[in-house]
Amino acid sequence: MKDLNRIKVVLTERKKTNKWLATELGKDPATVSKWCTNSSQPDLSTLKKIALALGVDIRSLLVPTPQKSMEDE
Template identity: 45%
Template sequence: MQERINRIKEILVIQGKSQKWLAEQLGISATAMTAICNNRAQPHLRDLRRIAEILDTDVRELLVPTK
């Protein structure tokens, strides 16, 4: 089972936005975004911050808390 590190997929669902839309905003492939949303890959911190800006949320909301 994949360890869940990010909550990007959850935030997209809450906001009613698609993975494809976010991939287009970031300028990455839909396949890369799917891997990120399914926690098979993790975005670079720079990209994580950009995702937070695009989704108008705190970067901490995109991550699964450790405590």
């Protein structure tokens, strides 16, 4: 499975830890760890809360999709 989010990258850029984010969001650190390894994904409302906590645009937390048509898949 390909990476869908960039949460770990943005945390590193902001010099923040998984534990810090878990505390900010009131989530279990194991849940945040799963998001950072892309083994599971946060829902959209949680993704918005992550963006607000980190002070970034929500789009910076997502891996961009390639520009190709659906027929190519």
